[in-house]
Amino acid sequence: MSKGLPKRSEDYSLWYNELVKKADLAENSDVRGCMVIKPYGFAIWEKMQATLDGMFKDTGHSNAYFPLFIPKSYLSKEADHVEGFAKECAVVTHYRLKNDENGKGVVVDPDAKLEEELIVRPTSETIIWNSYKNWIQSYRDLPLLINQWANVVRWEMRTRLFLRTAEFLWQEGHTAHATKQEAIDETVQMMNVYADFAENFLALPVLKGVKSESERFAGAEDTYCIEALMQDGKALQAGTSHFLGQNFAKAFDVKFANAEGGAMEYVWGTSWGVSTRLMGALIMAHSDDQGLVLPPKLAPFQVVIVPIFKSDEQLAEISEVALKIKDDLKKLGISVKFDNRKTHKPGWKFAEYELKGTPVRIAIGPKDLENGTIEVARRDLLEKNVMPLDDTFAQGISDLLDNIQETIYKKALDYRTSHSFEVDTYEEFKKIIASEAGGFVYAHWDGTAETEERIKNETKATIRCIPIDQKQEEGKCVYSGQPSKGRVVFAKAY
Amino acid sequence: MSKGLPKRSEDYSLWYNELVKKADLAENSDVRGCMVIKPYGFAIWEKMQATLDGMFKDTGHSNAYFPLFIPKSYLSKEADHVEGFAKECAVVTHYRLKNDENGKGVVVDPDAKLEEELIVRPTSETIIWNSYKNWIQSYRDLPLLINQWANVVRWEMRTRLFLRTAEFLWQEGHTAHATKQEAIDETVQMMNVYADFAENFLALPVLKGVKSESERFAGAEDTYCIEALMQDGKALQAGTSHFLGQNFAKAFDVKFANAEGGAMEYVWGTSWGVSTRLMGALIMAHSDDQGLVLPPKLAPFQVVIVPIFKSDEQLAEISEVALKIKDDLKKLGISVKFDNRKTHKPGWKFAEYELKGTPVRIAIGPKDLENGTIEVARRDLLEKNVMPLDDTFAQGISDLLDNIQETIYKKALDYRTSHSFEVDTYEEFKKIIASEAGGFVYAHWDGTAETEERIKNETKATIRCIPIDQKQEEGKCVYSGQPSKGRVVFAKAY
Incomplete structure (x- = not known):
């Protein structure tokens, strides 16, 4: 879905x-x-x-x-x-509208022209x-x-x-x-x-x-x-x-x-x-093909509780537990939404919060009430587990949120690591830049705007930055062969 | 000052x-x-x-x-x-500037005219x-x-x-x-x-x-x-x-x-x-002739501490006490600024915070250190007192801030009460509206825009509102003598 x-x-x-x-x-x-x-x-x-x-x-x-x-x-x-x-x-040039002569709508009043134009x-x-x-x-x-x-x-x-x-x-x-x-x-x-x-x-x-x-x-x-x-x-x-x-x-x-x-x-x-x-x-x-993936620290709400019910009585029983959960989590500074709408089915809600990247989804059904459990799904890995609803559950959710924040970071870092390349020839350079996978290319550059411009015209790659922690390393510009003292980072960019 | x-x-x-x-x-x-x-x-x-x-x-x-x-x-x-x-x-009419022909500055580019003007x-x-x-x-x-x-x-x-x-x-x-x-x-x-x-x-x-x-x-x-x-x-x-x-x-x-x-x-x-x-x-x-008076709930900082010192040693001793005070107040949710600048004299600072409406000023000098006291001044009433710096002082400051908030409100309410008038004749009406003291005038009005307009032209007073809690009361419009079912509030207004 x-x-x-x-x-x-x-x-x-x-x-x-x-x-x-x-x-x-x-x-x-x-x-x-x-x-x-x-x-x-x-x-x-x-x-x-x-x-x-x-x-x-x-x-x-x-x-x-x-x-x-x-x-x-x-x-x-x-x-x-x-x-x-x-x-x-x-550019703002006028400060007034006036009624159109034929009475249809308004036009700019030519008498209300600013002496000096204003730029937004x-x-x-x-x-x-x-x-x-x-x-x-x-x-x-x-x-x-x-x-x-x-x-x-x-x-x-x-x-x-x-x-x-x-x-x-x-x-x-x-x-x-x-x-x-x-x-x-x-x-x-x-x-x-x-x-x-x-x-x-x-x-x-x-x-x-x-x-x-x-x-x-x-x-x-x-x-x-x-x-x-x-x-x-x-x-x-x-x-x-x-x-x-x-x-x-x-x-x-x-x-x-x-x-x-x-x-x-x-x-x-x-x-x-x-x-x-x-x-x-x-x-x-x-984010992934299922929708948003939000780091818990920036999610509008970090946990959503979805009740699984067939009758109003079931919903009432589940609500009691859900509100207690919400309360316990709130004490740890965790923001929770309890989606008790009857207008939408659980499956619809699951897809909705997956799409919207809610970090943790808790589902509670009649079986859970019997067993004293909850179903906990993490959005980032699309994994779910049944957890006992005991004294430790709130801390468990808190730890899970920390883990999600770290996991998301780690995944992005791993991605960057596997998409960062040191290249020494313009052939290699062009190959990586032109590849679908793309990435950061660390290459020697002669320091001239001309070379930068030519590389950009030929490959669409720009110098993203000269890294703060640039290694001092003698080398030759991948484009001109002129001397360079360290690698700069090229990439195609937004 | x-x-x-x-x-x-x-x-x-x-x-x-x-x-x-x-x-x-x-x-x-x-x-x-x-x-x-x-x-x-x-x-x-x-x-x-x-x-x-x-x-x-x-x-x-x-x-x-x-x-x-x-x-x-x-x-x-x-x-x-x-x-x-x-x-x-x-009105925004253009989306670009271009260089002036004589090279001095920029002019609106006539080729960059919007098809439809945009209103800010x-x-x-x-x-x-x-x-x-x-x-x-x-x-x-x-x-x-x-x-x-x-x-x-x-x-x-x-x-x-x-x-x-x-x-x-x-x-x-x-x-x-x-x-x-x-x-x-x-x-x-x-x-x-x-x-x-x-x-x-x-x-x-x-x-x-x-x-x-x-x-x-x-x-x-x-x-x-x-x-x-x-x-x-x-x-x-x-x-x-x-x-x-x-x-x-x-x-x-x-x-x-x-x-x-x-x-x-x-x-x-x-x-x-x-x-x-x-x-x-x-x-x-x-606010008053000395400057701003801020309600504590909206003051950028609620308390300022001004040290009175002649030497760096004195300042060091006072700072220790001041930082402790700041800390104790912070625990009660009170925001504090410690102004330890040497570039400005205490008298200058007193005048500055008076002008800026800081609700409470605490001064600490060598005498206070000896006596275990602080001097506490409230901005609203321009009153000062010496307080013992004991276990209760923080709560005392918190209570004082509450009292200031209430006192400011009460003063404004008293002012409004003493400047609200029920009038039954246009003569009375005009007299109050024209007076230097001004105020809210409760008067009967016939409900027509014509009367409202005439009163406005003659006195500059407008109908501020028909009060939500308007008393149902038969009366005659102060201007036209036509019947009215309740008083509305007139005043000159910003």
Whole structure:
């Protein structure tokens, strides 16, 4: 009963799209490229938000909120930045509609044209640094450690639910520091926070690294990133953290009086973000042909109890036990849904929660009541067992959830390990990149944008990152034969 | 040390604006009418959000997210709705910028004009009911109980921080029901949730009532509201809950097969929202000439500890005690900031936390260490006491916070009581409305929009609501002398 989900092996892309819709995570709206995040999908995003928000606060950041609109002229103040974002932005030109002359509907009122067009933020560096100019006078005002949860708009031409949408939700951290080193440390710290979140909550192993110049954020000196591998062998950039140098400080004239005598210096900046794209990563990394597989730490509810009954009396008896179970599990911090609907049969419910990735399903029927047992099914391995309903069962479920979280991570890690390759020739390189299995390819590169570009054109593979833990190793570029000091990671990517 | 805050009695409006800025709550951005919510202000909003979100979930609602953009044609589908919002909306007409010909900056690319203009949502009924059309087929899909936290844009010409801004943050609930009664019950329930929140968290007594037809939400059959009274005698609408009838169901053709034989019926709807305007209500209702007064339940931190020291040794000794205090208070769920900065003097800190409304300030100096005491100051009454630092102190602080929450509420309630008047003549009516003290005026009204309009033009007073608990009482309209069955509440309003 997979509710008509296509198989991954047959059409991974279709499988993903169908899964997102059938599991009630999101759907396309009538507005081109903009999605609707449905309640079940949003509940997962809320868990991600809450977790990340706690991690940001633990590292000293506060939340704030800046305007949705950016005056067109601000975008132009940092040259690379405008180059990166001007080509795909939503532009507000008017502030009023009026009734159509023939009385049918409304039209834009030509008399309500804005003097300066406003851009719907694609990212907020410009509007934020324009505020920072007034907030920062002295070294005492630094560091300034701010995060914002917001919607942003980038007018992508080819969109896919969660992975690439015209509007998406994200968080963007924007920090200001007195020294270069402190800003770099912050950049690295936030990459590590993202990696920690990915591994311990998304159950997703990630590579940490630095982007090559051509993959860098528009306006950054360096972009750090975390890169994950999806089940189709393609990479997905799951989070980025940018060292901005003094670029935005210079563009917006943000200076501070230093501690050593009060000389005026430009501030050093960082920015970092993750988005609803993480939903795409989560779905693609773990799910199977039966539907979603959710790590327990991010599941909207971790356990579902399905009663098997033929009469109202049976349901009443089972309910009593089920509510006791729910209560006992709640005491251990486990979230439980008891699905006592009479409108749907148990088989339908089993398929439904399998599709929606509920980590643990408990079924209770009349036989179980007699025997003092429950049937416990784990979603990740599609295994089920009969467990005695005794004093230890709640702890048993708690341990099972921990085990599922670990197992999912381990499976993704094993997959990545078996899909990571060191290659020394361009032939090998092309063979792996072109193969259906795909994967991360560790190869020597001569460090030039030209070679990078040619490889991309010939194979569609891009440099995902220069790993943080890159081994120092003399070698020759797989493409040009020029010397290299270490391998970088190539892959096809989302 | 009021840091130059104007007095309320001299210029209430200026006092408010200055307080919002000096207490680091928010500031105007360079984008007309759009504010920046600063970290301290946003921390209060986050507490409001978390509390309300819990209340929505406790009443069965789930969060979701719908697109920022609304196709122009959607807005027109409900006639009253478009009439209400078309005149003040931000319109996206293009999706790309390009480099200016003379190489200076960027201009809108005329080749990237949208086929249909998009409106930045002023509220989301239209885009949401367009989705509901696909989500609802049968009575089994109902009720549909969804909330969204989002930014919205209404192109207001005269803006004020928090109270009226072009962009603001809010939540909007949108529910769909099988019966009229169920939808009305939901509408009333959410008004009650808002009133509960206002009274128990904002410490703000509110009137519950129904709007007159002319003050109704554009597209609603009935608008329920909560109305609060500010310290300048003006009313502030703090939340609204709309019974939409079948208006949006008809505009977007949302029907369901009923439980009795499956006949197709139009769905009944509600929508309800509160916004960052609540921040304005909070500030204006309680604060004084010294600065903010925050109810403990919404304060970013409830207690601040200020050490009084002359040497590093003294600071070290005090810190040990302070951290113990912080720990003990934390165990009771109390949030504490220990401000051990050496860059600022105790007097500066005292003024700062007074300005920022921290409910309780604890000062510890060398004398206190000797005596085993602390100095405890409550912000609301500007009173201070020396307390022994013994086993009971933490509970004492907890009780004090409860007392502050109650005292603030009581003060606002007393204010409202002493500023509520029953009047029977238009002379009396005009006298009170024109007086500096202002207030709520309970008066008979003939129920016509004409009278309402004339009173508004002559006095600037509007009908705030027809109270839910309106006494049935025969009377004559203060304006027209026509018969009336009960008093309604008039006031000048924000």
